[in-house]
Amino acid sequence: MKNIFFQRLTLVWILTKRDYAIQFAGTKFGLAWMVFQSIALISLYILIFSILNLKSSSNHYIDILSGVLFWIPIQDMILKSSQILVENRNIIKKSKIGISLFLKVPILQFFIHLSLLFLPCLIFFVWLGKLNIFLFILNFFWMLFCVILLYPFISYLSQANVLLKDISPMLRILLQFLFWTLPILYTPSLAWKEILSWNPFYFMLEIFRFLILKDYLPYINWYCVVCFILLSIFFHTFSNKKLTKIVLDQL
Secondary structure, X not given: OHHHHHHHHHHHHHHXXXXXXXXXXXXXXXXXXXXXXXXXXXXXXXXXXXXXXXXXXXXXXXXXHHHHHHHHHHHHHHHHHHHHHHXXXXXXXXOOOOHHHHHHHHHHHHHHHHHHXXXXXXXXXXXXXXXXXXXXXXXXXXXXXXXXXXXXXXHHHHHHHHHOOOHHHHHHHHHHHHHHOOOOOOOOOHHHXXXXXXXXXXXXXXXXXXXXXXXXXXXXXXXXXXXXXXXXXXXXXXXXXXXXXXXXXXX
């Protein structure tokens, strides 16, 4: 059993390296470009909000940094998951690897991206005296739990994108909507918190901040948490091989 597990893990790692090799082919910095782009995006948000004097709170730099640190790897994982089967259709058709291993590639990339972004952000939090030294390491376990909750949806989206190519552009629009309804670039009022907290990523971000930031008090809509967990269990329970067979025929 252990041998099978490590064989599958090794295969996922090989597929991940292959994806990176294709994605950053011809570049000198390779994977470092992902870090540069993320830092540039964070700097742009902070610069614009500072120039326009749109400070939502006294800790708006911390709010933006922690929020984008949470969002960028998750957004990349979801977008990559929706395209991974289409991009690798030839390998899936010619080999017996199957779909499930390819769906693990964006998840492994998610933790790689998160780890690469964590280090410079942690240095900044330590410099400002905002790092929660006792709890920040638990964030990786929390993000693993979030990925487990998201996986049934990711699996359906990736397979649906094979059957309906409109899924990817629709998903980009949806992710933009979800991003702007999160308290990343602003601090919503209490009334708006009640509404925005139904964004399924809201409670994930709040607990993420609670684990990484000192003296942060999360605002959690437990009704949304329970509904999202039940919906994830529903998708996982009623997933069947029939959809997978249809997708394999379409690849």
